[in-house]
Amino acid sequence: MKAETFEQKVKAIVSKIPKGKVLTYGEVALKAGSPGAARAVGTLMKGNYDPTVPCHRVVLSSGAIGDYNRGGSDEKIRKLRSEGVLGKTDTRITWA
């Protein structure tokens, strides 16, 4: 076995996020095997973004968007609206 870093695990999980859906950092961390490591997830993202990892589909559990290494929250929101996750004027995630 090899000791994979969270970076590898998180990347695999985030890349598995279906289109039109978003996960929170806490959810990703939970699936990564470490519940509560939401900060660690963000830490890895900011230093390791990948074209195969739609990190723009990862948002804060509070409903906020969070930051983005590719154009700020504005670009991130814009992508989420393109996915249909956010409304045309919505800038926050809304769960049922």
Added chain:
DNA sequence: TAGTTGACCGGAA
């Protein structure tokens, strides 16, 4: 090895 940092989370004032 230990210390610091950070795209967070949740509760309290």
Added chain:
DNA sequence: ATTCCGGCCAACT
């Protein structure tokens, strides 16, 4: 409703 605080985890220096 907004703002402040502490806590959690992993990576970086």
